[in-house]
Amino acid sequence: GHKxxxxxxxxxxxxxxxKRYGAEILRLWVAMTDxxxxxxxxxxxxxxxxxxxxxxxxxxxxxxxxxxxFDPEKHASVPPQPLDEWALYRLELFEKSTRKAxxxxxxxxxxxxxxxxxxxxxxxxxxxxxxxxxxxESADSPTRRAAQGTLYKIVDSLCRLMAPILPFTAxxxxxxxxxxxxxxxxxxxxxxxxxxxxxxxxxxxxxRRLFELRENVSKALETARGxxxxxxxxxxxxxxxxxxGTPDWVEQETAFLPSFFIVSQVAFGxxxxxxxxxxxFEDLTVSITRAGGQKCARCWxxxxxxxxxxxxxxxxxxxxxxxxxTL
Numbered sequence: 510g511h512k513x514x515x516x517x518x519x520x521x522x523x524x525x526x527x528k529r530y531g532a533e534i535l536r537l538w539v540a541m542t543d544x545x546x547x548x549x550x551x552x553x554x555x556x557x558x559x560x561x562x563x564x565x566x567x568x569x570x571x572x573x574x575x576x577x578x579f580d581p582e583k584h585a586s587v588p589p590q591p592l593d594e595w596a597l598y599r600l601e602l603f604e605k606s607t608r609k610a611x612x613x614x615x616x617x618x619x620x621x622x623x624x625x626x627x628x629x630x631x632x633x634x635x636x637x638x639x640x641x642x643x644x645x646e647s648a649d650s651p652t653r654r655a656a657q658g659t660l661y662k663i664v665d666s667l668c669r670l671m672a673p674i675l676p677f678t679a680x681x682x683x684x685x686x687x688x689x690x691x692x693x694x695x696x697x698x699x700x701x702x703x704x705x706x707x708x709x710x711x712x713x714x715x716x717r718r719l720f721e722l723r724e725n726v727s728k729a730l731e732t733a734r735g736x737x738x739x740x741x742x743x744x745x746x747x748x749x750x751x752x753x754g755t756p757d758w759v760e761q762e763t764a765f766l767p768s769f770f771i772v773s774q775v776a777f778g779x780x781x782x783x784x785x786x787x788x789x790f791e792d793l794t795v796s797i798t799r800a801g802g803q804k805c806a807r808c809w810x811x812x813x814x815x816x817x818x819x820x821x822x823x824x825x826x827x828x829x830x831x832x833x834x835t836l
Contacts, residue, residue: 513550521550533675541620542676543744549638561624562678565671568627569682571636573820577621579657581689586658587651590642591765593659594706595716596635600663601705603630607670608701616674623671631663634720645808647831659679662704672696715758719769721791722749722759726770729788729795738785739799743809745772745785748796773800773811807832 800811
């Protein structure tokens with residue numbers, strides 16, 4: 510709460526901060542602080558900046574790591590899946606808010622938009638759900654290439670937008686992006702560009718409902734884990750029961766829900782036996798039982814198809830098909 514003064518001995522030397530945390534952390538602190546009022550500084554603030562930077566950097570590493578076999582000239586034209594469309598919509602919101610903040614010189618808003626996009630929209634939601642598709646589908650499957658195309662757009666845009674406040678990190682990421690013909694040699698020669706997509710109100714409402722449902726399911730799964738009923742969420746089968754019957758918008762996503770919840774199976778109604786835990790949310794009851802079948806050695810999902818393939822007895826039907834096509 511006191512201003513820095515040599516006579517008080519409370520000065521924090523920027524060079525010492527840079528040597529301890531790195532120059533990018535110092536830049537991030539400058540960006541996160543609203544310069545229009547007194548600028549507070551402390552060890553706790555730099556530690557918080559370092560943690561935020563770690564999340565941003567790790568997100569970029571994940572994005573780049575899953576683009577190792579992606580060729581923008583060949584694969585970028587594969588149309589995105591519905592979840593990819595949601596991610597591109599969130600990218601559009603991030604792009605708009607960040608560019609608006611830069612225009613107004615409100616760099617602290619850039620910092621908050623960047624950290625939220627990396628930690629929540631990407632790491633906690635999109636990328637968490639996407640791992641099964643990236644790791645377990647065949648290398649050239651349309652669903653995996655669609656995911657990679659979305660990741661490519663995200664990291665390209667992310668790199669451009671963070672370049673003014675994290676110049677070294679942005680340049681490092683840019684150097685490792687899959688090469689494209691028209692991309693400038695340096696990120697600092699590139700302009701901001703829009704890679705996201707705008708969506709109508711129906712689309713926004715639809716995905717808001719789905720993620721609210723996922724949040725409720727996650728709470729029930731966390732309860733089951735806390736009670737030691739299950740370990741990994743893939744050990745679970747989720748049962749959904751609404752008082753007024755299953756909504757149409759949920760039924761049409763039956764095949765998608767297991768990967769969306771990161772569980773092995775999803776069913777509607779109340780389980781007859783084997784109930785591990787139950788959570789009630791207004792008109793929805795979420796019940797957790799153990800998933801049926803055996804654990805697939807490749808994707809770790811539990812499936813009744815495991816053991817039914819002569820050449821791959823420890824794999825589920827999907828993984829047996831993928832491995833068969835890659836042998």
